Amino acid sequence: MNSFLTIIKLDYLQRTRSYAFLITLCATLAIAYTFVPEPNANYSTIRIADYVGYYNSAWFGYVTAIMTSIFLSLIGFYLVNSGIKTDSNTRVGQIVAATRIKNFSYLFSKVLSNFLLLLTIAAVVFIMSIILFFLYNDGYPFKLFQFIKPYAVITIPALFIISVLAVISEMFLEKYSIVQNIGFFVFFSVLMVFSPKTENQFSLDIFGSKIVMYQLEETVREITNTDKDTDLSIGYVLGNTKKPDKFLFEGIDFSTSFLLSRFVWMALGILLLFLVSVLFHRFDVKERGYAKISKVKTINQSLIKNVDLSRLPSAKVNYSMFPLLKTEILLLLRKGKKWLWIINLIGVVLLAVLPLITAHQMVLPILWFLQVSRLSVLSNKETISNVHYFSFTAFKPLRRLLVSQLFSGIILMLFLALPLIVRLGLLTNITAVTSILLGSLFITSLAVCLGILSKGKKLFEVLFFMITYANINGIPFADYFGGFEHSNFYLIVLTLFVLLFCSVIFIKRKHELNN
Numbered sequence: 001m002n003s004f005l006t007i008i009k010l011d012y013l014q015r016t017r018s019y020a021f022l023i024t025l026c027a028t029l030a031i032a033y034t035f036v037p038e039p040n041a042n043y044s045t046i047r048i049a050d051y052v053g054y055y056n057s058a059w060f061g062y063v064t065a066i067m068t069s070i071f072l073s074l075i076g077f078y079l080v081n082s083g084i085k086t087d088s089n090t091r092v093g094q095i096v097a098a099t100r101i102k103n104f105s106y107l108f109s110k111v112l113s114n115f116l117l118l119l120t121i122a123a124v125v126f127i128m129s130i131i132l133f134f135l136y137n138d139g140y141p142f143k144l145f146q147f148i149k150p151y152a153v154i155t156i157p158a159l160f161i162i163s164v165l166a167v168i169s170e171m172f173l174e175k176y177s178i179v180q181n182i183g184f185f186v187f188f189s190v191l192m193v194f195s196p197k198t199e200n201q202f203s204l205d206i207f208g209s210k211i212v213m214y215q216l217e218e219t220v221r222e223i224t225n226t227d228k229d230t231d232l233s234i235g236y237v238l239g240n241t242k243k244p245d246k247f248l249f250e251g252i253d254f255s256t257s258f259l260l261s262r263f264v265w266m267a268l269g270i271l272l273l274f275l276v277s278v279l280f281h282r283f284d285v286k287e288r289g290y291a292k293i294s295k296v297k298t299i300n301q302s303l304i305k306n307v308d309l310s311r312l313p314s315a316k317v318n319y320s321m322f323p324l325l326k327t328e329i330l331l332l333l334r335k336g337k338k339w340l341w342i343i344n345l346i347g348v349v350l351l352a353v354l355p356l357i358t359a360h361q362m363v364l365p366i367l368w369f370l371q372v373s374r375l376s377v378l379s380n381k382e383t384i385s386n387v388h389y390f391s392f393t394a395f396k397p398l399r400r401l402l403v404s405q406l407f408s409g410i411i412l413m414l415f416l417a418l419p420l421i422v423r424l425g426l427l428t429n430i431t432a433v434t435s436i437l438l439g440s441l442f443i444t445s446l447a448v449c450l451g452i453l454s455k456g457k458k459l460f461e462v463l464f465f466m467i468t469y470a471n472i473n474g475i476p477f478a479d480y481f482g483g484f485e486h487s488n489f490y491l492i493v494l495t496l497f498v499l500l501f502c503s504v505i506f507i508k509r510k511h512e513l514n515n
Helices: 002-016 019-032 057-080 083-089 092-097 103-136 145-172 177-193 210-224 256-279 301-305 322-334 340-353 356-369 397-416 418-426 430-454 458-472 490-514
Strands: 044-048 051-053 234-237 245-247
Touching (some): 002 083, 019 057, 019 430, 019 458, 044 057, 051 210, 057 145, 057 177, 057 458, 145 177, 322 397, 340 356, 356 397, 356 430, 397 418, 397 490
Antiparallel strands (some): 044 051
16 A cells, blocks of 8 residues: 555656646646636637626636636646656666556556646646636625536546546557557547537536536527527637627536436546556566677687778768758658558648648648657657767757757658648748748747757647647637638747747757756
């Protein structure tokens, strides 16, 4: 029992003390601030047709609980799905494997540490929602239970299930991070499309948010006398200057069957973990990268004495950046499994044959997202491999090494987008072509910037997933490649972001070199 609790404690402390967690926590606070818009904001988060609820305790509690459940489920998987891999890389796993702890106990400790990490972020959002209530409320009294109830019923079970899924997926796909990323992306998208209408179907909703959304929709139907067959728009509404009408929302009395379903989902997660724990490798894996030791051949000393050093070709010094650029491009191309390039080539073909709007708005962001495992280690693979002290001693590491890493990522992204660039160029759509060029600069510089700041890849993977998911759902605010209509200042704003990221990159890397 002591070893079980110790693993949970140390794993939790290790993660919460990392730069990636602190940056993610700050980003979460900034995003949570937008969960309930201030009264004069030109956007809304939960808006049913032209109605939003009065800013009372129930509206604040349920809206932030729903947004937290979906948002943390969205990024939480990518934030916590590296616990086993970390233990393997740091050799802590081999030490744990030598103890008496059972497979299930070890895996369950990872689930709980994942859960506590996500619960910490949720607690911060919970406190933020209470603060926002006192800032924005419409004169209604503060009721703490209206905040606790939705978080306990909706958010907490969802975060626990995500924690279980992260451990199970990592257990089977530890060496295939890109498969984990794509698999969860598809899984999350399917769950969001699922639209239950009956009590039994609501119990199948892992996130637990559908029942609240349905109840809100029914309330608006009663107010507006709208037919049940008429769809009402629900969700984020950006740039809407029309002031919404308001209705009174006083919370939901969850049925007993729905409450039981939340516990059943958590129990099924534990049961599934128990069943697959017998397949856990317990860190008994073959190490890669060790060359076979061959018999040492003795060298005739007389041959060495007869070697004329003057006849050997002299070493040539090449300070050009092109050899480094070639090496970085080859490292990007060779990273990951070869069969993944089949998917990339299919995406390239789709860019050439699909309708222009579909190719630009849907295929391009997905194709670029498939390179997340390559871009996430673009600037910190030396640190991950513990050879950064050697690489930083290279001649002009800022001008040559760092620039070659940036250029290699940009070249890769532009190569994948080449069919779309050619099609847009033939139509003389210079703005769209320029947007794609700036988009490749934006996402590559963002990857390098976050990699250097967080000294890891997790933060970029989380953020890139969020950006891609927002683009697929047609949110123009997240568009970084010109797939949607924008104002004349769009290219200027995108250029400023690129310059900001590049400035941070060079300042931070120069500071590291000097110290």
